[in-house]
Amino acid sequence: MSLIRQSAVIAAKDLRIEVRGRYALGAVLPFAGTLLIAFGLSLGPGRTLLQETAPGLLWLAVLFASVLSFRQAYQSESEDGAIEGLLLAPVDRAAIFLGKAVAVIAALLVMEVVVVPMVAGLFGLSFGREPLTLAAAFVLGTIGLGAVGSLFGVLTESPRAREAVFPLLVLPLATPVLVAGVKATSLAVGGRGGEAGSWLGLLVAFDLVFLAAGTLVFGYLLED
Amino acid sequence: MGSAERMMGKLTARRGERVLGWLTLAALAGSAVMSLVIAPPDAEQRNAQRLMYIHVPSAWLAYLAFAVVFSASIAYLRTKRTRWDRLAAASAEVGVLFTALAIALGSIWGKPIWGTWWTWDPRLTTTAILLLIYVGYLAVRKLPDSPARKARWSAVVGIVGFLDVPIVHLSVTWWRSLHQGPTVRLLGESTIAPAMLAALLVGVGAFTLLYLYLVTLRLRVGRLEDRVLAEALSPRVGQPPESLLAEAGEVVGSG
Amino acid sequence: MDSLWGYAIAGYVLTALALTGYVASLFARARRAGARAAAIASRRSAGPRQ
Numbered sequence: 183m184s185l186i187r188q189s190a191v192i193a194a195k196d197l198r199i200e201v202r203g204r205y206a207l208g209a210v211l212p213f214a215g216t217l218l219i220a221f222g223l224s225l226g227p228g229r230t231l232l233q234e235t236a237p238g239l240l241w242l243a244v245l246f247a248s249v250l251s252f253r254q255a256y257q258s259e260s261e262d263g264a265i266e267g268l269l270l271a272p273v274d275r276a277a278i279f280l281g282k283a284v285a286v287i288a289a290l291l292v293m294e295v296v297v298v299p300m301v302a303g304l305f306g307l308s309f310g311r312e313p314l315t316l317a318a319a320f321v322l323g324t325i326g327l328g329a330v331g332s333l334f335g336v337l338t339e340s341p342r343a344r345e346a347v348f349p350l351l352v353l354p355l356a357t358p359v360l361v362a363g364v365k366a367t368s369l370a371v372g373g374r375g376g377e378a379g380s381w382l383g384l385l386v387a388f389d390l391v392f393l394a395a396g397t398l399v400f401g402y403l404l405e406d
Numbered sequence: 407m408g409s410a411e412r413m414m415g416k417l418t419a420r421r422g423e424r425v426l427g428w429l430t431l432a433a434l435a436g437s438a439v440m441s442l443v444i445a446p447p448d449a450e451q452r453n454a455q456r457l458m459y460i461h462v463p464s465a466w467l468a469y470l471a472f473a474v475v476f477s478a479s480i481a482y483l484r485t486k487r488t489r490w491d492r493l494a495a496a497s498a499e500v501g502v503l504f505t506a507l508a509i510a511l512g513s514i515w516g517k518p519i520w521g522t523w524w525t526w527d528p529r530l531t532t533t534a535i536l537l538l539i540y541v542g543y544l545a546v547r548k549l550p551d552s553p554a555r556k557a558r559w560s561a562v563v564g565i566v567g568f569l570d571v572p573i574v575h576l577s578v579t580w581w582r583s584l585h586q587g588p589t590v591r592l593l594g595e596s597t598i599a600p601a602m603l604a605a606l607l608v609g610v611g612a613f614t615l616l617y618l619y620l621v622t623l624r625l626r627v628g629r630l631e632d633r634v635l636a637e638a639l640s641p642r643v644g645q646p647p648e649s650l651l652a653e654a655g656e657v658v659g660s661g
Numbered sequence: 662m663d664s665l666w667g668y669a670i671a672g673y674v675l676t677a678l679a680l681t682g683y684v685a686s687l688f689a690r691a692r693r694a695g696a697r698a699a700a701i702a703s704r705r706s707a708g709p710r711q
Contacts (some may be wrong), residue, residue, distance in 0.1 A: 244455065334563075337559060340549050340550070342549055347545045347546060355567065357577065361581045365580075384577055389572075391569055395565070395569055405558060453664045453669045458670065511672050623684065630690075
């Protein structure tokens with residue numbers, strides 16, 4: 183089975199678990215919502231400030247949501263020794279990395295479809311001006327977060343890493359996604375989507391580097 | 407290797423370390439004289455500009471140390487030899503020191519020039535993120551897990567982190583350039599006076615020696631701490647193994 | 662200070678303190694580890710506890 187095929191199988195498995203357990207929808211999405219309302223409460227109710235900060239707050243919520251999602255994605259493997267079963271199967275280690283990344287990215291994208299209109303409502307913004315640029319920013323940024331989270335999510339096997347080390351690693355490494363994603367989103371909201379080209383390019387570069395690096399080194403994380 | 411040869415090896419290594427230490431001290435002293443006495447004050451920044459002679463070398467070594475962590479991490483994953491893991495750990499710890507120092511000095515330098523302690527200058531901001539990545543690396547090393555696993559995990563962090571730094575720098579530079587505030591660059595565009603350039607180069611040289619010395623010391627600490635674990639785990643008569651592991655853990659756990 | 666010497670001195674003093682502190686801590690760690698290794702090894706050769 184090719185790497186793509188194997189990754190697809192693993193992604194399908196993880197998505198099936200998600201559909202049955204509804205972790206993303208049941209816990210992460212409400213968390214994102216709560217976070218955004220908290221942001222609104224701490225920065226509002228003045229409209230101007232909220233409108234200016236909306237893209238940043240939105241992306242912060244996505245960032246935290248991705249951390250939670252990957253914790254869960256790898257947690258399900260530690261339960262009942264599922265990870266041993268996965269390792270014993272003749273599966274390319276990189277397929278686990280890619281498969282889990284795809285599954286969480288899909289879940290996050292679904293979440294974003296709900297959260298973006300929510301932010302539009304709460305913070306008084308129109309996201310409809312440049313839908314293509316907006317979609318590109320979110321898709322590319324989420325892929326980047328997916329690559330980083332899927333790679334280091336393995337560390338959550340260690341209980342102490344689960345608490346603070348995993349977020350500590352993800353946040354600084356994901357800085358380019360945060361910066362580029364927020365900028366591209368702001369430009370899209372402001373109707374200047376044409377200027378977002380370099381930011382989107384940066385996201386593409388980030389995604390390629392992390393997907394490639396992750397594919398190459400993921401195996402070492404699972405060795406024992 | 408016979409024990410006599412081993413002892414000779416150890417003595418020469420210690421002697422070499424001591425010589426390097428004194429050389430480093432001399433180089434730093436000479437650099438301080440050049441930076442504080444011989445180099446002239448800057449026309450605009452006056453004597454605050456002298457911070458350049460320690461800030462720039464610190465930053466240079468911070469990034470060099472991370473490059474060493476990157477290379478040693480790759481070497482470790484490929485060869486599985488402990489020496490590379492030890493080098494990566496040593497360079498990371500020393501690197502954290504230089505990175506934190508570079509940021510602190512950059513901030514102190516910026517205060518009289520910018521009028522504030524922090525202006526999100528792209529290079530300083532990237533260095534701050536570098537510090538966080540280093541700290542993450544060291545945090546992974548401190549996890550309560552098997553040494554081999556921690557070595558492999560931190561190697562991955564060291565490799566991926568290093569690849570990320572240029573992307574971070576690019577993104578922060580573009581981000582900052584959107585706001586051409588009245589911030590003055592610490593290092594001006596104008597050509598640098600020869601006495602200043604000389605002081606800067608001496609500073610870089612002295613700090614490079616310092617990096618080598620600190621890594622040498624830290625490698626020795628690493629070898630000794632590994633030896634404690636080895637001693638505790640080797641077979642023995644009559645001593646319950648848990649107590650020995652506990653002893654070893656007290657030392658190695660702090661590494 | 663008019664010539665801004667204060668900032669320069671502060672930076673140099675900070676650097677000196679940080680470096681000295683780190684070197685001292687490394688020597689202390691080396692000493693401690695060496696002592697522990699020796700203690701464990703000597704207990705091993707001494708045999709079972711009395």
